Amino acid sequence: MSTPEIARRGILLVLSSPSGAGKTTITRALVQSDANLKISVSVTTRPKRAGEVDGQHYHFISRAAFDEMVAKGELLEHAVVFGNCYGTPRAPVEAVLGAGGDIVSDIDWQGTQQLKSTVRGDLVSVFILPPSMAALARIRLHHRQPRPRGERPPRAGDPRRRARPQRPPDRPCRFRQPLAERGLSPS
Secondary structure (H helix, E strand, O other): OOOOOOOOOOOEEEEEOOOOOOHHHHHHHHHHHOOOEEEOOOEEOOOOOOOOOEOOOEEEOOHHHHHHHHHOOOEEEEEEEOOEEEEEEHHHHHHHHHOOOEEEEEOOHHHHHHHHHHOHHHEEEEEEEOOOHHHHHHHHHHOOOOOOOOOOOHHHOOHHHHHOOOOOOOOOOOOOOOEEOOOOOOO
8 A cells, every 4th residue: 555645835934134134145045056946026116226127126016006915915924114015925925835845035024923924834934133233234334226325225224223123012023043144245
C-alpha cells in the first residue's frame, strides 16, 4: 500500500524594518540566490521615482484604485506610511502559496502585524535591525532616491523611533528574533 503524497503549501517570508534599514537589499539578494523564490510586488499610491519600473518595484496606482482594492478585500494587508498608501495584493500571493511556492515580501511593520491574522499559517516574519542608528541615518539621508532641492524626506527624522515598531498596548510585538543587516550594499 502506497502512502499518499501530501501537497506542500508555500511560505510567505516577510522582511520588515524601519525605512532604510536594508529590507529591500536583503530581499533582492534572497531572490537572486534562489530562482524558485518569488517576490511579492506591493501596490502604492506614491509617485514613481526615477529608475523604478511599474510592476517590478511596485504597482503604481491611484488612491481611488487603492481604496477600491481595500473595499473589495483584494489586499492581504495595507497601511499608510509617510502619507502614501501601500498594500500587498492577495491574488498573486495566494496563487504562489497554493502552488507550493515560496514568496518573499519587504513591507512596513504595520503590514506584517496584519498578515499575522490574514495568512498566519503561511507566514514567517523577520524584523531587520539597522547595523546602528548612525548607519541608518546616513543610509536614509545619502543613499535614497534623489528628491527636489530643499525637500527633506518625511522619514529623515529620529531613526530610533522607527527602529522600534509602535503598536497598541494590547498588541505586543510578535517578532521573535530581530536580525541586523550587515555587509550588504545599500538599496
